[in-house]
Amino acid sequence: MKASPxxxxxxxxxxxxxxxxxxxxxxxxxxxxxxxxxxARNTGAPRDILTARLKRLVEAGIxxxxxxxxxxxxxxxxxTEAGAELQPVLVTLMAWGDRHLNADAxxxxxxxxxxxxxxxxxxxxxxxxxxxxGSLSHHVRSPGWTTTGPxxxxxxxxxx
Amino acid sequence: MKASPxxxxxxxxxxxxxxxxxxxxxxxxxxxxxxxxxxARNTGAPRDILTARLKRLVEAGIxxxxxxxxxxxxxxxxxTEAGAELQPVLVTLMAWGDRHLNADAxxxxxxxxxxxxxxxxxxxxxxxxxxxxGSLSHHVRSPGWTTTGPxxxxxxxxxx
DNA sequence: CCGGTGAGTTGGATTTTCAAACCCTCTTGT
DNA sequence: ACAAGAGGGTTTGAAAATCCAACTCACCGG
Numbered sequence: 001m002k003a004s005p006x007x008x009x010x011x012x013x014x015x016x017x018x019x020x021x022x023x024x025x026x027x028x029x030x031x032x033x034x035x036x037x038x039x040a041r042n043t044g045a046p047r048d049i050l051t052a053r054l055k056r057l058v059e060a061g062i063x064x065x066x067x068x069x070x071x072x073x074x075x076x077x078x079x080t081e082a083g084a085e086l087q088p089v090l091v092t093l094m095a096w097g098d099r100h101l102n103a104d105a106x107x108x109x110x111x112x113x114x115x116x117x118x119x120x121x122x123x124x125x126x127x128x129x130x131x132x133x134g135s136l137s138h139h140v141r142s143p144g145w146t147t148t149g150p151x152x153x154x155x156x157x158x159x160x
Numbered sequence: 161m162k163a164s165p166x167x168x169x170x171x172x173x174x175x176x177x178x179x180x181x182x183x184x185x186x187x188x189x190x191x192x193x194x195x196x197x198x199x200a201r202n203t204g205a206p207r208d209i210l211t212a213r214l215k216r217l218v219e220a221g222i223x224x225x226x227x228x229x230x231x232x233x234x235x236x237x238x239x240t241e242a243g244a245e246l247q248p249v250l251v252t253l254m255a256w257g258d259r260h261l262n263a264d265a266x267x268x269x270x271x272x273x274x275x276x277x278x279x280x281x282x283x284x285x286x287x288x289x290x291x292x293x294g295s296l297s298h299h300v301r302s303p304g305w306t307t308t309g310p311x312x313x314x315x316x317x318x319x320x
Numbered sequence: 321c322c323g324g325t326g327a328g329t330t331g332g333a334t335t336t337t338c339a340a341a342c343c344c345t346c347t348t349g350t
Numbered sequence: 351a352c353a354a355g356a357g358g359g360t361t362t363g364a365a366a367a368t369c370c371a372a373c374t375c376a377c378c379g380g
Contacts, residue, residue: 005204007267009257010187010250016261018180020368027170031298033308036327042309044165046369051328061260072376074326082260084293088252088282090170091291096249097169100221100242101176107167107302113295114287122248125281127274128288131251133244135273138191142267148193149202180337196358206338211359232345234357 006150007142016060017086021045022053026083027090029063034076062086088120095120166310167302176220177246181205182213186243187250189223194236222246248280255280 005011017023024043033039040050054077057063062083065075079086091110098106110118122131129135144151165171177183184203193199200210214237217223222243225235239246251270258266270278282291289295304311 006202008187009254009262009267011184012261013253013257014183023174024171027168031307038309042166049368086256087293089249089256091282092248092252093173094169096246097173101172102169107169109299109301111297111299112284112287112291114284114289116284116286118291118296119285120282120291121285122251122280123283124272124274124276125279126276127272129272129274131272131278131280133247136278137271139269139271141269147191149198209337
């Protein structure tokens with residue numbers, strides 16, 4: 001019995017993309033910047049760290065190497081389908097920063113198909129209603145865990 | 161001319177919540193776990209790191225300390241309005257992990273008001289249409305930057 | 321041949337993380 | 351009263367990650 005953290009998809013996802021620069025690499029790729037040197041410059045990541053991140057993201061199936069030159073072998077890093085599905089994470093992070101940190105001058109603006117500047121909104125795919133703090137409830141399905149913490153293994157299962 | 165990284169709200173936001181455990185702390189708070197010890201156990205964060213993260217998140221206006229006991233002074237950490245607005249980031253991270261890492265057994269399930277299990281979808285607040293890779297375009301508004309990189313200060317501004 | 325570009329690799333200094341122990345202030349049990 | 355325990359940290363030193371500059375290797379252009 002040694003204090004393992006809560007099982008959670010957020011933690012699992014962050015284990016792949018939560019290291020420093022990983023999401024910035026994804027940002028660059030989603031902006032169309034696919035090559036090592038330019039990703040390094042645009043993110044500010046040291047080159048050795050970038051090497052490690054790219055390797056990890058490729059292994060995780062988030063990026064893939066696409067050759068663009070033989071002799072010497074050179075690759076571009078492009079998002080896989082799984083990688084592209086991380087875009088909502090980037091968009092919501094950006095929206096938060098735009099609102100709370102850069103309210104007066106957003107460095108990058110996203111434009112939606114409809115012609116408007118994107119204000120992203122998270123909704124329920126079933127009913128289309130907003131999915132925010134007030135409209136969501138959590139159900140923990142991991143054995144041994146409740147919403148607030150691990151189940152005490154005897155001697156008074158209740159919470160403080 | 162010393163290679164500064166791209167100005168970007170994603171990077172700015174990650175500077176606040178991108179350090180290890182920061183988003184897991186927010187996850188716990190959004191699950192209703194407000195106290196030091198329990199957050200430490202549920203996230204697995206070492207206590208000294210947790211102290212540092214909580215301090216930073218409070219300073220950033222994402223969490224606030226609410227006293228629940230004097231003598232000795234004890235506080236709960238609760239999300240501010242700004243902190244609550246990070247929920248979409250947590251939800252999209254969780255959705256990705258649920259799909260790509262825990263497809264067979266989601267550790268936590270979110271239920272929406274409408275009675276269904278939440279499938280989050282990111283849409284444009286204006287037109288209501290899906291906001292994904294295909295329907296978005298980027299416009300870089302930082303002086304000296306284009307979509308793919310910094311503007312070369314002379315001698316041929318083009319890209320490789 | 322010389323300089324330059326792209327994509328790394330290597331070595332060593334600096335920061336962070338980590339784990340365990342310690343501290344202080346109450347509260348509870350006997 | 352006294353010992354034990356809970357809650358919320360701080361301290362200490364070892365282990366890991368990050369940073370940065372320099373170096374390599376393969377090619378290209380002149």
